[in-house]
Amino acid sequence: MYTQSITRSHRTAFVLLIDGSGSMAEEIAFxxxxxxxxxxxxxxxxxxxxxxxxxARRSEGIRDYYDIAxxxxxxxxEVCSLLPGGDQMISIADLAAxxxxxxxxxxxxxxxxxxxxxxxxxxxxxxxxxxxxxxxMIEAMRMARDLVAGWIxxxxxxxxxxxxxxNITDGxxxxxxxxxxxxxxxxxxxxxxxxxxxxxxxxxxxxGDLRTLFFPGADEPLPINHHARTLxxxxxxxxxxxxxxxxxxxxxxxxxxxxxxxxxxxxxxxxTMLDIGSISVKTE
Numbered sequence: 001m002y003t004q005s006i007t008r009s010h011r012t013a014f015v016l017l018i019d020g021s022g023s024m025a026e027e028i029a030f031x032x033x034x035x036x037x038x039x040x041x042x043x044x045x046x047x048x049x050x051x052x053x054x055x056a057r058r059s060e061g062i063r064d065y066y067d068i069a070x071x072x073x074x075x076x077x078e079v080c081s082l083l084p085g086g087d088q089m090i091s092i093a094d095l096a097a098x099x100x101x102x103x104x105x106x107x108x109x110x111x112x113x114x115x116x117x118x119x120x121x122x123x124x125x126x127x128x129x130x131x132x133x134x135x136x137m138i139e140a141m142r143m144a145r146d147l148v149a150g151w152i153x154x155x156x157x158x159x160x161x162x163x164x165x166x167n168i169t170d171g172x173x174x175x176x177x178x179x180x181x182x183x184x185x186x187x188x189x190x191x192x193x194x195x196x197x198x199x200x201x202x203x204x205x206x207x208g209d210l211r212t213l214f215f216p217g218a219d220e221p222l223p224i225n226h227h228a229r230t231l232x233x234x235x236x237x238x239x240x241x242x243x244x245x246x247x248x249x250x251x252x253x254x255x256x257x258x259x260x261x262x263x264x265x266x267x268x269x270x271x272t273m274l275d276i277g278s279i280s281v282k283t284e
Contacts, residue, residue: 002239019169020074020130038129137173185234206264
């Protein structure tokens with residue numbers, strides 16, 4: 001299980017659910033500057049898209065190794081695709097072929113004398129930051145469930161490495177109860193290819209006022225926080241193919257099995273979790 005390499009014949013799928021509620025306007029530290037959580041998430045998501053495109057790039061062009069869906073949830077219980085053109089799921093090759101918006105952003109550079117300097121650079125933007133309204137997380141997860149179910153139902157995906165769903169949020173669902181969230185999480189995790197069940201990873205972004213929980217091991221104590229415990233229960237146990245990368249990030253003394261979640265994560269933790277979740281799968 002969880003051994004199938006990614007090829008053009010056996011692609012995989014990544015589904016990102018992004019909280020765009022009003023609380024995402026709160027500022028956090030990110031690469032030497034203060035930005036809103038929404039902006040940090042959009043920057044990291046755009047970097048992930050760029051990285052996936054580059055991993056799929058070969059001399060003849062972009063190979064269809066990945067399908068990707070990005071759903072935003074915010075406003076007055078609004079859940080919608082954030083991809084250009086409104087596509088719910090798109091191949092990485094088709095996404096790479098679409099026109100790209102370039103935006104200016106500030107990056108911190110290390111100078112030869114050891115000092116740090118800020119510089120404006122142009123980077124591609126597929127996803128723009130959003131921070132308004134409520135947190136209809138459960139509806140977003142239901143939409144993700146339906147997308148994954150449709151993807152898995154296609155015969156060409158029978159033997160593929162199963163989809164990975166990332167839910168990036170800074171708060172609790174406003175459109176239902178913990179029991180409803182746990183129910184739809186179980187439905188997502190029950191969807192399977194011949195290579196394994198869909199993986200559901202919850203990444204809670206904090207402001208640094210609580211202890212950070214990061215890919216917790218089985219014997220790692222959970223915070224005394226009902227939302228952290230709910231996200232823990234709603235997340236997948238990570239397969240062994242992810243253990244090396246997780247232990248590298250956590251420290252050699254950490255022991256699997258690890259749970260695919262974080263609580264009170266920093267922007268750097270978010271980037272690490274997305275990297276681990278997307279690069280640990282073997283690609284031809």
